[in-house]
């Protein structure tokens with residue numbers, strides 16, 4: 138039960154079905170990072186809904202434990218998620234925290250040597266072709282995500298929205314080359330990972346901004362979260378308006 142709670146009611150259509158949701162929210166103004174648990178739940182619900190749909194079509198998810206090819210991709214997250222990852226690392230026991238930071242440092246050393254830091258910092262200003270080129274260069278380096286341990290996500294319950302929403306029905310072997318046409322991604326009823334960035338848009342003068350996961354905690358450490366508190370229901374309204382135009 139939330140203190141000073143309110144309920145956000147929303148209705149929208151996905152896969153030709155009318156969905157109604159009642160989302161309990163804080164009535165007090167909050168920072169966008171505090172909205173993340175709700176976005177994670179929404180993302181999980183949309184994924185579950187999408188999986189049911191593909192199962193009805195006779196398909197099933199082929200992602201399985203131990204296959205972490207997608208954890209070597211260039212993952213784009215929202216700015217508030219970058220602060221969440223930073224806070225997660227900083228609250229880990231010292232040994233584990235040092236190990237994670239070391240993995241980030243090792244990855245950044247490789248990226249620096251190859252001159253890829255600047256393009257990674259510029260992903261929001263690049264064309265989709267340039268972004269795709271960067272995706273391919275990055276994936277070819279096979280740099281594991283610093284949170285990947287024994288081919289499993291070590292922050293599973295806090296993993297970014299983009300990680301929650303990357304699921305395939307094609308053979309897991311095909312993921313060794315995620316840029317080929319043989320990859321069949323699960324069509325999501327609602328891509329919260331995409332529309333969640335809209336929430337922070339007003340903080341950047343109407344500019345939607347994503348952060349590469351591999352730089353996220355370091356950028357968060359360099360620029361502490363100074364986002365203003367805002368009314369949660371207003372933030373969700375912005376996001377759902379965008380979702381209505383993108384949901385399938």
Ligand code: SF4
Pocket residue numbers: 207208209212282283284285286289290291292293296297300
């Ligand atoms: S956060 Fe977890 S799921 Fe996402 S890329 Fe890293 S290891 Fe994989």
